[in-house]
Amino acid sequence: MKTKLYLFLWFTVLTIGAHSQVSVFKGTNIGINPARITESKTTAGDFLILYSGINSQGLLTYRNGAILNNSAVNLRSDGQELPLGLLEIRPNDFLLHGASYARTGNFTQSLVRLTNERLQWAKGVGICDDFTNVGFISGIALRDSFIYSIGSSRNTACGSPDMDFSAVKSNLQGNIVSQISFIPQNGPSTDGMFFLQPHQTRFYFGGFSTQAPCGGGNLQRPGLGFFDANLGTRRWWTYAGVGFDLNGVLYQAHPFPSNPNRMVCNVRFSPDECADAPFGIGLFVVDSVGNPISAVRFRTSVADDKIICRYSRLIPGDESVLLLGRITGSNGTSREFLMRTTPTGRILFAKVISPSNPGQRVTFEDFTVSGQNIIMVGKLQNNGEDNL
Numbered sequence: 287m288k289t290k291l292y293l294f295l296w297f298t299v300l301t302i303g304a305h306s307q308v309s310v311f312k313g314t315n316i317g318i319n320p321a322r323i324t325e326s327k328t329t330a331g332d333f334l335i336l337y338s339g340i341n342s343q344g345l346l347t348y349r350n351g352a353i354l355n356n357s358a359v360n361l362r363s364d365g366q367e368l369p370l371g372l373l374e375i376r377p378n379d380f381l382l383h384g385a386s387y388a389r390t391g392n393f394t395q396s397l398v399r400l401t402n403e404r405l406q407w408a409k410g411v412g413i414c415d416d417f418t419n420v421g422f423i424s425g426i427a428l429r430d431s432f433i434y435s436i437g438s439s440r441n442t443a444c445g446s447p448d449m450d451f452s453a454v455k456s457n458l459q460g461n462i463v464s465q466i467s468f469i470p471q472n473g474p475s476t477d478g479m480f481f482l483q484p485h486q487t488r489f490y491f492g493g494f495s496t497q498a499p500c501g502g503g504n505l506q507r508p509g510l511g512f513f514d515a516n517l518g519t520r521r522w523w524t525y526a527g528v529g530f531d532l533n534g535v536l537y538q539a540h541p542f543p544s545n546p547n548r549m550v551c552n553v554r555f556s557p558d559e560c561a562d563a564p565f566g567i568g569l570f571v572v573d574s575v576g577n578p579i580s581a582v583r584f585r586t587s588v589a590d591d592k593i594i595c596r597y598s599r600l601i602p603g604d605e606s607v608l609l610l611g612r613i614t615g616s617n618g619t620s621r622e623f624l625m626r627t628t629p630t631g632r633i634l635f636a637k638v639i640s641p642s643n644p645g646q647r648v649t650f651e652d653f654t655v656s657g658q659n660i661i662m663v664g665k666l667q668n669n670g671e672d673n674l
Contacts, residue, residue, distance in 0.1 A: 309351045310666055311674045316346070316356050323651040323674070325372045326663045333656070335663055335674070336372040336382060345372075345380065345400065346674075357403040373426045373433075375458070378402050383426045383435055397426075397433070397460055409460040425482025425491055429515065431458055436482045436491040451479065451491075453517050466517045485541045485549065486574070488512040488519075492536040492551070495524045508536035508553050510576055523576040533558060539572075540600035540607070542629070547574045550607060550629045552598040555583060564594035567611060569631055582631030590616035593623070599655055605629055610653045610662060613638070622650050624660070641666065 325336045332354070335346040347354040373381040382398040399406040426435045433456040454465040479493040491513075494506040511522035525534070533556040542548045549572055556565040568583030586593060595611030607627050614620045625636040639662075641648050650664035665672045 307351075309348070311353060313672060313674055316353060316674075323663055323665070326652045326654050326661070327372055327374065328654050328656045328661070329374065330377065333654075333661060334372070334380075345403075355403065357400060371424075371426055373428060375428060381426060381428075381433065397435070397456065399458075399460060407460050409456070424479040424493070427482050427484045427489060429484055429489075432456065432463065432515075433458065433460075434482065434484075434489055434515075436489070437479055451511075451522075453491075453513055455515075455517055464517055466513075466520075468520065480536070481538050483539050483541065483549075485512075486546055488514055488574075490539055490549070492539055494535045495522075506533050506535060508534040508551075510536055510539065510551065510572065521576070525570075525578065537596055538598050540598065542600075542605050543602050544605060548572070548579070549574075550600065550605075552595060552607070552609065554594055564592055567593055567595040567609065569607060569627065569629065571629055580630055584625075584631070586613060588615065595625075597650070597653055599653070601626075601655065606634060608653070608655065608660065610650055612649070620647075620649075622648055622664075624653075624662070643668075645669070 322338050323335055324338060327334045327336075331349065333348040335348060337344060337346065345357045347357070371383050373383070375381060379401045380399070382400060383396070396408065396410050398408045424437050426433065428434070433454075435454045435456070437452050437454075452465065452467045455463045457463060479491060481492055483490045483492075489512060490510065492508075492510045495509045496506055507524035507526060509522060509524045511520065513520045525536075534553055536551050536553050538552045539549045540552075542550070551570050551572060553568045553570065554564045554566070555568060558565075566583050566585045568581065570581035571579040573579060584593070585591070592614045593611055594614075595609045597610040599608045600606075601608065605628075607629060609625045609627070610622070611625075612620050612622055622639045623637065624639060626634040628634065639648065639650075645668070647667045648664060649667070650662045652664070653660060653662040655661075663674070665674060667673070
C-alpha cells in the first residue's frame with residue numbers, strides 16, 4: 287500500500303530562555319574556536335559532545351549546566367581528522383569515526399579510540415594498498431566485539447573513478463578483519479552515505495544513488511541497503527514514487543521495537559530533478575526487504591520555504607518520530623524547528639526555536655532524548671562570534 291500525504295505546517299515560536307533551559311559556552315574559553323559539533327550522546331549522568339576544530343578533535347563532558355572536562359586529541363599539522371560520529375563501546379570507552387584529511391587533498395577513512403580521556407589508537411583505512419583513495423566513514427556499529435563501518439570512497443589511483451560504497455569490519459584493536467568496496471547493482475554510482483543501523487541479523491545503511499547527470503547537478507534517488515555480518519548478502523534499493531519521485535536523499539532509518547519487520551525512514555526531497563537544494567522533508571515506512579508501506583511528506587504553509595531535517599530520533603515508548611531541522615525562506619533567513627509525528631505522519635507538535643534576542647542566530651547540529659527531555663546542541667551566534 288502506498289500513501290501520499292501533503293501536509294502544511296504552522297509553527298509556533300519557542301524563544302530560548304522562555305520555555306527551556308539553556309547553557310552557553312564561549313568556544314575561545316575552552317580552546318576550540320572555531321569548532322563543529324558532529325554528534326552528542328547521553329551517558330550515565332553526563333552529556334557528551336563530539337567536536338572538531340583546527341587540527342584537533344575531542345569530547346566535551348557536560349553536567350548540570352557546566353563543562354566538566356575537554357578530552358582533546360591534538361593532531362599533526364600536515365593532516366586533519368574530521369570526526370563524523372561517536373560510538374560508546376562501554377563507559378568512558380569511545381570510537382570516533384570519520385575521515386583523515388591529508389594536505390595532499392586525499393581523504394582516508396579513519397577510526398579513533400578514546401578510553402578514559404586518552405587516545406588508545408588511530409587507524410586509517412584505505413581501499414587501495416597505497417592509501418590513495420578518497421573516503422570517509424559515515425556510520426558505525428558494534429556487534430559481537432567487532433566494529434562495522436560504512437562509507438563512500440572515490441578511488442584516485444586504482445579502480446573506477448565512480449563513488450563506491452565501502453564497508454569495513456574491524457576488531458576492537460582497530461585491525462581490519464575484512465572489507466569490501468562495491469557499486470550498487472542499479473547504480474551507476476553513489477555520492478552519499480549517511481548512516482549504519484543494526485537491525486536483527488543485518489546492517490542497514492542509506493543515503494542516495496546518482497542516477498544520471500543533468501543540468502547543473504545530478505538526478506538522485508533515496509537509497510537503502512543492507513549487508514550481513516560477513517559483509518556479504520548485499521542488497522540496495524533506490525526509491526522512485528512513494529511520494530519521493532524527484533530528487534531525494536535518505537538520511538536515517540529507525541527500526542520499530544514493536545515490529546522487527548518495519549523501519550521508518552527520514553528523507554528529503556526536491557521538486558527539481560537536478561537541484562541540490564532541499565525543498566521538503568518526509569517519512570516513509572518500509573519492511574525488512576525494503577518494500578515501501580506508507581509515505582508522507584511535509585512542507586510549510588509558505589510556498590517558497592525550503593525545509594531540511596538531517597537529524598531524527600524514534601521514541602521507543604510510542605514509536606513517534608522527532609525531527610530537528612531548518613526552514614530557509616526565499617530571503618535567505620533561516621529558522622530552526624523541532625517536530626514530533628507518528629510514523630504515519632500525524633503531527634503531534636511543531637515548533638520554531640528562535641533566540642529571545644533578535645540580533646542572535648541559533649543553529650542546531652545534533653540532539654538526543656534523555657528520559658522526558660529533548661537535549662539539542664549547536665551554536666548561538668552573537669555579533670559574529672559562535673558560542674556553543
